[in-house]
Structures are given as C-alpha cells and as structure tokens.
Amino acid sequence: MSESQGSARPTTPPRERTTAIRQRLAELRGPTAVPRPLDARALAALAANPGCRRRALLDGAGVDKGALAEALGSPSAAFGQSQFAIARGNTFEARVKSDGGTELLRLLHEHTGGEAPKDAAVPDLAAAGPEGRAARTALALREATAAGGWTLLDHPMLALEVAGSPAYLEPDAVVVAPDGRWTVVEIKSFPMIDAAADPAKVGAAARQAAVYVLALERVAGLLGDTPGPADRVAHSVLLVCPKDFSNLPTASLVDVRKQLSVTRRQLARLTRIEEIADALAPGASFALDRPAPELAETVESVPAAYAPECLAACELAFHCRDRARAVDAVTALGRGLRAELGGLTSVGAVLDAARGRAGDPSDPAVAALRRAAALRAEALEGATVGGAVCR
Template sequence: MTALRQRLAELRGPAVPAKALDARALAALAANPGCRRRALLDGAGVDKSALAQALGSPSGFGQSQFAFVRGNAFEAKVKADGGAELLRLVHAHLGGGPEPTTGAPDGDPAAVRTPDLAAAGPEGRAARTALALREASGTRAWTLLDHPMLALDVAGSPAFLEPDAVVVHPDGHWTVVEIKSFPMIDGAADAAKVGSAARQAAVYALALQQVAGHLDPAPPVHHRVLLVCPKDFSNQPTAAVMDVRKQLSVTKRQLGRLTRIEDIADALPEGTTFDVERPAAELTEAVESVPAAYAPECLAACELAFHCRERARGDGEVTALGRSVRGELGALTAVEDVLAAARGTAGDPDDPAVAALRRAAGLRAEALAAAGGDTAC
C-alpha cells in the first residue's frame, strides 16, 4: 500500500496534495466503471478541474459559490441546538426508539449523544468515527454523528467519505442523512436532484456497511436514507425517505468491476505525470495514455468531459453519440464503420446491427427520393 501511495503521489506531482474523493465523484465513477482514466485520476487524487484548465478544455462542472454558501447555511440551521430538529425528523420518518430529547440524562433511551469526531488526518477521523459507532451501538440511545469520516475501498485504494450526518437509533439501526438545499415543494423535489442524492447516499451506506461488518454482531444499516430539504419556498426543514436498495446494489456491483488502480498505473509509460505545472503537450500525452470511456452523460459528472468529448469526436468514436447508441451498434465502434455498413460497403450482412443500418439507409433513401432530396449518407 505504501508503494502504491508513493506511485500515485508521483502521478499527481510530488508537491501536489491529493484531492479527496467524495461520494459525488464515486457515484459518477460507479456509473461509468469502464473509464480507466477517471478511475486512475480520482484514485491518485488529481484535481481534474485544474488538469482540464491546463489542457485548454476548462469545464464549468461543479457547484456554484452561491449554492455552496446557501447549502452550508441550511445545514447549520438543520443541525442547530444539538441537532434537535434533525433528530425529530429522523424519529418522525424512521422511528427506531422513543422521541429524542436533548438534555436527557445518560441511560435514558431518549437521550442524545453527539460524540466528538475530531482527529488528525482522514485516517484518524475514520478510526475515530468507527470507534464512536461501536460505542453508540452499545448505548441503546440516540447518537448523532456530525460529518463523520468513512473509509471505502475503491479498486484497491482507500477513499475517505464525509456524509452530512449518521444517526444511530436506540434500536441499533444506523441511518445516513443527506441534507440538500434544493426545495421540496408539496412534499416532492426535483426527480433528477433526488436521484443524484440517492446515488450519493448509497455510496455512504455502502461505506457504513463496511464499518458495521467489523462488529459482532453487525448492526443493521438502514437502506432507507433520510433526505432533508427546505420546505416549499421557505428555509424550514422538511424530510422524505429515500429507499436506496437499487442504487446500493448498482454501486456495489459497478465499483467491484473497476480495474485495480495499481494495475492501471503499472501500464503507464515510465515517467508519466499529471502535474499541472508540466507543459500542455506533455500533459495531453499523459492523459491520452490512459483509456477513457466517454459518453455524453460525462458532461454532468466529470471535469474532463470537454477534453474527452473533443477527442472522441476527433477519433470518430460512436460513444460520443451516447451509451444507448453504442449498445445498439455492437461491434461497430467508429462512425466511419457505421456509415460504411449503412452504405453496404463494409460489415457482415448477417450482423443484426449492420442489417438494421442498411434497412434504415434504404428507408432514408426512399424518403429523400420521394421528396427530391440528397440521398447520400
């Protein structure tokens, strides 16, 4: 592990600190497990925004400063007074014991504990969180862990994750809490934003399951996650339960498919580095030495998407048209091959994809001929 960390430090630059791999990035990585480029850059802690800037393909991907400030202010409101409002929402939607009461004496199941999770470095904080969870499981009282640190093994490299909160119920269940600043209007929020929150929460739940697996007996981790948002157009918190069993299963399966980061790193040419202080031409060569799996969905999830899109289009890759199109075309991976198959100058006519393309080209030619248009592909 020490050798791998040294190798990853060399890749991002010896004087460059590692960028933490958060749940948002892990969820995006799980959605595209075939992208070795993202797996390696995220595993090495490379700042992809800075790298994209150095490559001349800056991306606007990321959260605005206004949204960041608004989110922090709303989270502080939710967690005020020892998390009284947050725990009220947890109890109202998920139960798990008597109604929590801040200030209740120790030994009372309604009492609320808020352990100090401070420690040196992410490894120290993860160890302190694991200890706090172990202690909370034996108290049979409410425990609120504010910004705990969880460790998750990703392709042989540890990722440290920081959920908004984890609640331990008196009945022993562990619950992930996601706090978002987008509104919940009439009890419903934007479906795309809720889906993104569910995928992030599934990553936290998976990491929490790993911690629980080291205890005997293993405490149950809720597959029902509490999503806390502003109510309607106010700043008052409300909540809804998200069942993340599907996202949890997909995330677990997709992360398991990732090639080990050390295997990707070992395949690189000697001296490869992603240090943004290096010349653009050298950086481009380094980035292109790692295979990517671009799809239009990357534009909403990866800082290098503009660079990868330009390369995919320049190389005529059908992946630039979308994963669904790529899946329909089978062995045809280049746009030129697709056009040749449609014209009948290449491709196996018994291939269903080739046959469908030729049939589509024929229908197009008929339609254009009837309209007096150009029939060329």
C-alpha cells in the first residue's frame, strides 16, 4: 500500500489535536461543569464494554453520569464505597505507608526477594495540574531507576491515551527496586483471611491494577528504557490488605498478565472520542441545565451497549436498561445470550423464530431455538396430569 492509500485522517500535530479534542469535550460537558476525572476503575469498566460509545464519550468528556441520570429522570445506579469504607481505607493506607513505607517495602521484599530494603527515597511528586504531575512522575521514575536503590512513589500520576483522549491515573503507589523493576502497589481495605481474600474483590483489584501497569509501560516506552517496557514493569502487582480481622497489613502478589492483555486489546477497540463527537448534531451538549427532552435526545443519539453487568459499573445503567427494554433488545438479557442469538436482536424476533413464524431454518441460532421450543412443548405435554399442567 502506498502512502497515498493509507489512512485518510488529516495529519494534525498531536498538541493541536489534543487541544481541539479538549475544547470539543468541554463544549459537550457544558461551560460551567467541572470535569470528572477518568480513573482506573472507570477505565476497567469501559474496557469490559468497548462497544458502548455512550460511556466512552461521557467518560472522555468528564460528564457526571450520576447527575445526568437524575436529570433524565432515572435513578443513578448505586455502587462504590460508602464514606465509612473510604475513611477506613484511607486510614489503613496511611498506616501501610508510614515511616517512609518501611512496612510496604518489607512486604514487597518478602514476596519478590532481591536486595533487602533499607531506607527508601520518597520523592516529591507535586506539580501544577495532571500534566505536570505526570511529567514529574516520569522524571522521578527515570531518576529512581538510575539511582539503583529502593524508591517509593506515593500516589504518582500516570498518563494513558484512551480512544484518542488523554486520561490521568493515580495508583496508590509504585515501588522501584534496586534492580530497576517497577511494581504497582494496590492497597485495599477488604481483609485477607487465612491469606485469602474475596475472589471477586481480588479480580476487580487486578483489573484496576492492569490499567496502571499499562500506563507504566507507556512511561517506560517514552523514556526509551532498556530493557523494554514489558521487562521493566512487573506484571505481578502487590495487593496489600488488612490481615484477618486486624488492621495489620499483609500482602499477596497478583499476576495481572491476563487482565493486562484483555485491557490492552479492549482499549484498542474503542472508537476515537472525536469520531463519536463528530457524529452528534451541531450544538449538542450534555449540560445538565438543558431541558430534559433535549438532554434525553442528545443522550439517545449516542449508541449504547447495555448489558446487566452495567448495573455494577455505570451510573447511567438504569436509564440504558429502560431504553433497552423499551425496544425489546436482547442485550438486556446478557452478553452471553446476545452472542448466542446471532442476528436476532429483539425478544420478539427470538420468539417468532422459536415458534416457526420467522427466521431462516438453516441459521444455527434459529434451529436451536426451534429445537428448544419443541422440547419444551413435549415436556409440558408429558407433564399433564388429570387435565392439569404442572409448570
């Protein structure tokens, strides 16, 4: 393929393109709205549902989806930590990092070996704005790697491009070991009882940590590190939790290679933010002070990919569920079932295919539905006792 046959996207300088995207997203968000930061938890949820352009655009623009749901007349899906849990988590994190991170480094050395930790450097990562903090973090990583000692980066700032828009992420900590390895540290307030924690919570923490690892690999690549990013950044993260029912810290290494691979692939599938925004009508905005009908029209103009899993990850889930049910979409029944049904996208079409009223008999999904319907009818007929059907 010649250069003239390549991508038709105009070659805009990265800085100018980033500025243009930010201006466009600010217009969509509304002139007075404060942008909501796109954190690792939201990125992990977005990566789990890459087909949802609505969430990609709203998160990219920093729209408060909870407030948007209320403005649309729908309840905001309740998830996340209570204020009590947040306060408890902050107290536990402060204890883990106290005394220059001595206990944290001991836990990491206990699981990884190598040179015994002594006094660790804790560089100041303060800077103006997220861009400045990300640049300061990159410099601190370079200096710590060159120094060849233990370094604790407390709440560093990492930058990652998501769907063509920059996102800034803040892990609990990153530790640089004397051998130059960078390890992400996740500090959680749920307990490890008998050295094991709730698998669902560990899985969620691993998906979140995988986003941080991906961002760290980007930093290593920009620094031109040798060895390469994949060798510099550890693919096992240190998960620190309270031990049993105490407030004493314990830890476990969690391999996030699977989550990292999935997250990298899913984020690469996201449609670029500017492409989604360009498809909107002129003057479209998610500003919360707009009339509800106009706001609903703008929201509905952006395609969504609702699934029941959204209820645990997106504030707009109830609104999207109502719309999915209103059009009889099979997505409301779950991604697994939707994948099995092929081209049958509505519940009505599924029932018609099962009853032989529509559908191509050679379609495997249609054939399976008709077979299931025949088996059900046969079972019900056989269960008839004394004129009554046991259902």
